Amino acid sequence: MATHFTSLGAQAPAAALGKRSLATLVRLLGWWRAPFWALALFTGAKSFVDNPIIGSRRLNRAGLHVWRLRTAHALTRYRRARLSSRVPKHLREQFDRDGFVVVRDVLPADAFRRVQRAILGTELECRAHQQGDTITRRVPMGPGMAMLCPELDRLLRTPWWRGLMAYVASACTAPLYYIQTIAGGVAEGPPDPQLQLHSDTFHPSLKAWLFLTDVEEDGRPLTYVAGSHRLSPERIAWEQRTSIEVVESGDRLSQRGSLRIRPDELGALGLPEPTRFCVPANTLVIADTSGFHARAGSHRQTIRVELWAYCRRNPFLPWTSAGIFSLQRFAERRAELLLVLLDWLDRSGLRKQHWTRAGRRRPIDL
Numbered sequence: 001m002a003t004h005f006t007s008l009g010a011q012a013p014a015a016a017l018g019k020r021s022l023a024t025l026v027r028l029l030g031w032w033r034a035p036f037w038a039l040a041l042f043t044g045a046k047s048f049v050d051n052p053i054i055g056s057r058r059l060n061r062a063g064l065h066v067w068r069l070r071t072a073h074a075l076t077r078y079r080r081a082r083l084s085s086r087v088p089k090h091l092r093e094q095f096d097r098d099g100f101v102v103v104r105d106v107l108p109a110d111a112f113r114r115v116q117r118a119i120l121g122t123e124l125e126c127r128a129h130q131q132g133d134t135i136t137r138r139v140p141m142g143p144g145m146a147m148l149c150p151e152l153d154r155l156l157r158t159p160w161w162r163g164l165m166a167y168v169a170s171a172c173t174a175p176l177y178y179i180q181t182i183a184g185g186v187a188e189g190p191p192d193p194q195l196q197l198h199s200d201t202f203h204p205s206l207k208a209w210l211f212l213t214d215v216e217e218d219g220r221p222l223t224y225v226a227g228s229h230r231l232s233p234e235r236i237a238w239e240q241r242t243s244i245e246v247v248e249s250g251d252r253l254s255q256r257g258s259l260r261i262r263p264d265e266l267g268a269l270g271l272p273e274p275t276r277f278c279v280p281a282n283t284l285v286i287a288d289t290s291g292f293h294a295r296a297g298s299h300r301q302t303i304r305v306e307l308w309a310y311c312r313r314n315p316f317l318p319w320t321s322a323g324i325f326s327l328q329r330f331a332e333r334r335a336e337l338l339l340v341l342l343d344w345l346d347r348s349g350l351r352k353q354h355w356t357r358a359g360r361r362r363p364i365d366l
């Protein structure tokens with residue numbers, strides 16, 4: 001019996017030792033990725049939990065996150081200065097001050113009505129993604145959409161539109177364009193995470209909305225904290241603090257690099273209450289989404305349709321040219337090609353595709 005007890009007693013520490021060794025081995029094997037983690041510091045990589053260098057408390061206490069932030073913003077200022085002549089002075093000043101620009105009556109009224117009719121009333125093959133109680137649907141803009149509404153296609157090629165997009169994106173890369181429907185309060189789920197004020201990423205980047213439907217006060221309008229795109233000393237201190245704490249105490253999306261901020265923290269950063277974009281259809285809002293923004297809540301079901309634009313590239317590139325992305329035949333198919341690529345990555349098990357097929361729907365349908 002004694003031997004039996006001795007044998008059992010020896011097995012438990014041996015098993016624990018085995019587990020520990022296995023964990024150590026897995027950890028060591030994981031470090032083969034270290035060179036890639038280090039290289040990612042010079043890209044737009046932002047997740048504090050997927051890259052132990054970006055998420056390192058010690059390195060962020062020493063200023064790693066703030067260095068990436070300052071460098072990316074300095075390079076953005078440099079690139080924007082080179083693109084400034086493409087934007088009318090009043091729009092440039094509005095953007096530099098607030099971090100967003102609002103342009104009303106973008107298309108002549110009759111042209112806008114034709115675009116609105118063509119897009120809202122046509123069944124289009126779309127993708128959908130649910131966040132909380134809100135379902136977002138997207139249709140990538142490609143040659144087919146350009147044929148459906150030539151006026152919209154022509155607008156995207158006008159010098160003033162391209163100049164404004166380039167200035168905010170700080171690069172000549174054409175944004176990706178989608179027809180986007182946001183159907184709010186239509187699904188069962190936890191609160192929509194887009195309702196929390198956040199910065200999309202640590203470096204300046206572009207998002208734009210050309211609203212195809214009116215956005216009412218209780219229609220879940222976009223909100224943006226004016227001036228929050230600038231790196232004030234208070235903002236830098238907040239970023240430094242957050243980068244140190246986020247891995248242990250942040251929410252999931254902050255940990256992945258879209259830092260959330262509570263409304264009651266804005267005052268200490270010298271920032272105002274968010275501006276709400278309750279605007280009529282045919283209004284363009286273009287913003288630097290490194291500034292704090294969110295979707296406002298509502299107690300009712302809402303639907304909003306817009307042409308949505310997105311441009312985010314490596315913030316550490318000093319040049320503004322788009323390279324291969326400027327080739328017209330490639331540029332106009334980018335959003336569709338990206339979808340094909342993401343589907344392939346999903347099938348290969350390399351990356352999850354969150355945008356599921358939602359069939360043919362009219363963008364205006366709930």
Ligand SMILES: [Fe+2]
Nearest residue numbers: 199200289293
């Ligand atoms: Fe966002």
